[in-house]
Amino acid sequence: MENFTAFNPTTLHFGNNILPTLGITLKQYGNRVLLVYGKGSVKKSGLYDRIMNGLKMEGFEVCEYGGIKSNPVIEDVDAAAAIGRQHNVDVILAVGGGSVIDSSKIIAVTIPVQNPGWDFFTGKATASKAIPLVAVLTLAATGTEMNPFAVVSNHALGQKSAFGSPLTFPKHSFLDPGLTLTVPRDYTAFGIADLVAHCFEAWFGIGEPTLTDRFVISIVKEAMEYGPKLLGDLTNYEYRAKIMFAATMALNGMTMYGRSTGDWGVHSAGHCLSLLYDVPHGASLTIVYPAWMRHFKPQMGKRISQLGTALFDEPLSADQSIDRIEAFFKSLGCPVRLSEMNIPDTSKQNLLESMIHSKVSGGHVKMKEEDYRELIGLYF
């Protein structure tokens, strides 16, 4: 087992009808709230009104920034931070999915400084202070609700990058599976794929701690059992709860205990698909993972075979494991080839340039330009 440090200060409130305590939670940080949300679904669902009315009734001063995009961009972060700074907010309330919460983490560290938000991604700025962040999650997928990480795109630079610091954990996250009942089928499936891919990134990292490996298999098996059931019954609270809980556990640190690093090469390559073609994050992962495993079978074959064997409870070769995992992604309705996305103008050359520009690699398996070419070939 590798040495590790475990630290996760987020308080998770999980279950049915938990929002009534949101006000008490916010109040401990102050009275001025910056409400951050996305492009309309929280308004359509009525959640925006419910929360805004609640906050006003409880006497909070609320300013707001709506319109965070589903692949979030740095311009929104800076615009929201400016509003928060202007109103001298005490706390940020992020209501939405991964994009809203990720953006809010960077907003939280940008408000107290003069730097643009992107400076945190480049290392020009260091997070030394953050506005407390409270999250209400509406999409089970990224795990951002219980970790410090944020992924944001900078289209001017053609980059999609990650940042995290001990200061960017949400202080509290409210997870009511009932708030995810209206998530459409495709994004429900992408969320399931995302949580599975997070487990895989840990699995293919450095260090094979047996108990943590058991946890990883537990989470993926849960997704394999209840993901399909949920997709067949989208308004089932219990299935929503199982997937929401699994998504949080998949990236709250516990899959990394006893490892020195995860791999994350697949995420890194997937980000290029999102940047170039706005491919939803979860869909980018179900396209890249089978390709990555096929390409890196010479280095990772044993580990791939162990994964398949543990997931499907029968001895499987690496090839069989990859086929079965790909079939699982397909069964969710997720694309496993870029061609399935019906993007009019995909270009292998553009993809290659994007991967070179983004220095796509991995924590365990280092990728080089020849790997990019072969990987891209396997996308189609």
Place this chain on the structure above:
Amino acid sequence: MENFTAFNPTTLHFGNNILPTLGITLKQYGNRVLLVYGKGSVKKSGLYDRIMNGLKMEGFEVCEYGGIKSNPVIEDVDAAAAIGRQHNVDVILAVGGGSVIDSSKIIAVTIPVQNPGWDFFTGKATASKAIPLVAVLTLAATGTEMNPFAVVSNHALGQKSAFGSPLTFPKHSFLDPGLTLTVPRDYTAFGIADLVAHCFEAWFGIGEPTLTDRFVISIVKEAMEYGPKLLGDLTNYEYRAKIMFAATMALNGMTMYGRSTGDWGVHSAGHCLSLLYDVPHGASLTIVYPAWMRHFKPQMGKRISQLGTALFDEPLSADQSIDRIEAFFKSLGCPVRLSEMNIPDTSKQNLLESMIHSKVSGGHVKMKEEDYRELIGLYF
């Protein structure tokens, strides 16, 4: 899944040779340290000298309280708190196993007040302030290093009780499996039994969240695989690491996600054996658990059968499951009957009175006097 709140602010430092950062960690809380330890093993192993010399070299002012008993008593808590109060300490450093860390949690909340420590157990005092606690763990067993709970005995009252508050989490816990290499065979086995029993207390609680159940099974399977290997090779660092990690995960809250309560009736009954006959905690559990499962089979049969089936990877009835679990405890060298402890003067009547006096019950299965009688009968 039941609603739940997850919160665990302890920073866990796990691995080989991690103590060099202990000083930096303590320094953030101040310069005056109360060092708390047990009855000699840390002196014999040289750990006391190593830590004391390190603290002095780094300029800490250290006062100390040694001699915490392996079933810790409230008198030691009060005596240590008096020393800490007198020296106006900034931080407590607990070096030892569960008894030392449990005692230190109560010392931490007792120092700032005028009450005796037992007042926290009776509700006469409420924890509203605590001296920060940093722990160095030397025994893999109780999980206290990453939870807020403390169990202490009051022999004057004939009670062994539990207390916990959000203030009694250790701030930091240092887990170097190398520090457990000298733990003798019997206490190594009791530690393995203790962590397994913690998992069972969660399993038999209220709520059967499928993913959390998978985590529970993962932890117990890890103990079943590596416990016997460790007992056959006590100085193997990697096996020590696996068991130490499993013990922490068994009671850091994750086995309770999605449950409204654990059961803990077996612990409660086991405490009476410790109180009356100083039976080591882990040994009390391996005696009581088989008896408890046999007695409560009518109510818990399905759940017992599910447990055995999941642990042994084959369909097992409740009876078969109990037999297999009992055989596992025996294979560790743990007692499964009180008679094996060679206590000269066990008395069923005294045991019954102790259980009545301690109001032994359970969070899920409520025990009454007729249950006590039958349970005690099964101890022999």
